[in-house]
Amino acid sequence: MNADISTPHLDLADLIAEANGEATGNRVRGHLAGCEQCRREADRWSLVAGGVRGLMAATPEVTQPAQPVRPARSAVRRVLATPRRRLVFAASAAAAAVLVGFAGYGVANLVSVNGPGTGGSGGTTTLTAVTGCAKLEQATGTLDRVGGDSLVIAMAGGKSVTVTTTATTRMNASGPLLDAVTDGASVTVVGKGSGGTVAANFVVVGGNPSIEVPDYTILHGTVSDARTGGFTVVTSTGTRVPVTTSDRTVVAISNAGLAQLRTGARTTAVGYAGPNGTLSAIAVFQPADWLPGAHAEVTVKDCSPDSINHTIMALTYGG
Amino acid sequence: MNDPHLGGAATFTAGRDPASDDAELLRRIGRGDEDAMAAFYREHGRIVLAQIQLVVGERVLAEEIVQDTMLAVWRGARAFRGESSVRSWVIAIARRQTRDRLRRQRLRVVDDAFLAERPGSDPGPEATALDRAELADVTAAIRVLAPAHREVLGLVFGSGLSLQEAANVLEIPIGTVKSRLSAARTALSRILDEKGQNR
Numbered sequence: 270m271n272a273d274i275s276t277p278h279l280d281l282a283d284l285i286a287e288a289n290g291e292a293t294g295n296r297v298r299g300h301l302a303g304c305e306q307c308r309r310e311a312d313r314w315s316l317v318a319g320g321v322r323g324l325m326a327a328t329p330e331v332t333q334p335a336q337p338v339r340p341a342r343s344a345v346r347r348v349l350a351t352p353r354r355r356l357v358f359a360a361s362a363a364a365a366a367v368l369v370g371f372a373g374y375g376v377a378n379l380v381s382v383n384g385p386g387t388g389g390s391g392g393t394t395t396l397t398a399v400t401g402c403a404k405l406e407q408a409t410g411t412l413d414r415v416g417g418d419s420l421v422i423a424m425a426g427g428k429s430v431t432v433t434t435t436a437t438t439r440m441n442a443s444g445p446l447l448d449a450v451t452d453g454a455s456v457t458v459v460g461k462g463s464g465g466t467v468a469a470n471f472v473v474v475g476g477n478p479s480i481e482v483p484d485y486t487i488l489h490g491t492v493s494d495a496r497t498g499g500f501t502v503v504t505s506t507g508t509r510v511p512v513t514t515s516d517r518t519v520v521a522i523s524n525a526g527l528a529q530l531r532t533g534a535r536t537t538a539v540g541y542a543g544p545n546g547t548l549s550a551i552a553v554f555q556p557a558d559w560l561p562g563a564h565a566e567v568t569v570k571d572c573s574p575d576s577i578n579h580t581i582m583a584l585t586y587g588g
Numbered sequence: 589m590n591d592p593h594l595g596g597a598a599t600f601t602a603g604r605d606p607a608s609d610d611a612e613l614l615r616r617i618g619r620g621d622e623d624a625m626a627a628f629y630r631e632h633g634r635i636v637l638a639q640i641q642l643v644v645g646e647r648v649l650a651e652e653i654v655q656d657t658m659l660a661v662w663r664g665a666r667a668f669r670g671e672s673s674v675r676s677w678v679i680a681i682a683r684r685q686t687r688d689r690l691r692r693q694r695l696r697v698v699d700d701a702f703l704a705e706r707p708g709s710d711p712g713p714e715a716t717a718l719d720r721a722e723l724a725d726v727t728a729a730i731r732v733l734a735p736a737h738r739e740v741l742g743l744v745f746g747s748g749l750s751l752q753e754a755a756n757v758l759e760i761p762i763g764t765v766k767s768r769l770s771a772a773r774t775a776l777s778r779i780l781d782e783k784g785q786n787r
Contacts, residue, residue, distance in 0.1 A: 316723065317776060
């Protein structure tokens with residue numbers, strides 16, 4: 270084959286254009302045909318480009334309209350429903366208060382939890398307005414089943430509500446979910462430190478909540494060496510901190526998938542009313558320690574995006 | 589006026605000129621058209637999310653930054669002057685949102701930027717690591733590159749920006765984009781080489 274190696278080697282712009290499959294013209298094609306050095310360079314860049322595209326192609330879709338009838342409004346709602354406020358949690362020094370400190374941000378200010386048979390919507394309705402913002406609805410009950418992008422919450426009186434979710438619905442599951450603490454997971458640990466080891470009271474998996482709990486050690490990092498009874502947190506500076514867990518350690522999965530929600534657990538969904546009595550959820554959460562039959566009344570200050578976001582963040586990390 | 593809901597995807601794909609359609613979408617968004625915002629989201633949301641996630645490495649945070657970005661688009665569509673492609677315009681917004689968010693979180697998003705342009709030994713022994721590598725190895729190695737390296741690779745190979753557009757987004761000269769790309773590939777080769785030696 271005639272090799273046009275009399276021309277200068279290809280520059281980076283040419284090689285990148287080739288890797289991107291752009292029309293590069295006879296000069297580039299001709300040179301590549303005869304220059305093994307440039308051909309190998311082009312192959313290397315193509316491999317890099319393929320790796321980048323593969324990585325980015327693995328990113329799931331973002332924001333599909335929840336309701337085909339009104340996709341635009343749903344999209345804008347989601348734009349305006351961005352959780353982005355820093356949360357500062359406060360708790361007493363008592364160990365038991367650590368969980369209350371987390372959940373307390375939501376429970377004390379944003380969610381009132383009533384015991385079985387007290388107040389609430391009971392079996393008379395499925396959706397109830399969120400206190401402080403009438404256009405937001407909520408449903409509390411027991412998670413009956415999950416299918417596709419939806420879940421069904423069974424409520425008192427034999428009623429049930431179908432809750433639809435999207436990629437941006439915030440879902441939280443809390444409880445003795447130590448199985449979720451796996452190598453490579455991003456975690457925030459709240460516990461008592463002693464002798465270089467932290468005994469975890471509370472572990473948030475995913476997200477990066479800003480947490481302040483007086484007298485407690487807060488660790489942010491990545492899980493390594495996960496095993497029964499503990500794991501190691503590798504912080505951003507590379508420090509390795511041993512963490513012990515027990516059957517009292519509560520794990521909150523801040524960005525749970527539908528598959529991680531526990532069937533049979535008390536579940537609250539918050540969102541906008543959809544067709545046929547469905548609820549298009551902006552948040553679904555399963556608290557750790559509610560009694561069977563307990564229900565929550567979610568409260569927002571008002572309908573402003575900031576107020577809603579504030580609540581959703583609290584539910585996500587502390588609900 | 590056509591209802592984009594009735595037109596469905598065909599409204600934005602049949603015989604479309606991406607540049608003019610995007611610009612028209614932004615004009616409609618500037619007038620407060622929620623349908624246009626939804627269409628814009630569908631058109632650009634995923635690639636913006638992919639680019640941000642490539643840089644920050646965390647899905648939840650990336651989604652929040654996308655939301656912030658789209659909110660900025662909603663509020664600032666009127667400011668688009670058509671001096672760049674809409675894709676590079678929205679990615680530039682996303683980059684600023686990312687930088688602001690990570691700065692607030694006291695993370696150093698481009699803490700390695702000053703190292704990013706270090707010239708690599710090219711071609712050298714490290715190139716052989718890339719020659720031996722499989723695509724899956726490369727994908728895995730990209731995950732552990734420095735953010736500034738992942739970012740420039742994502743812009744040029746993932747988001748489809750030209751070198752000049754990448755330079756505009758990154759606010760650096762085009763020559764620096766090239767040297768950063770080369771440095772990214774050298775770093776990638778080193779990672780692959782280390783992985784190969786550890787096998």
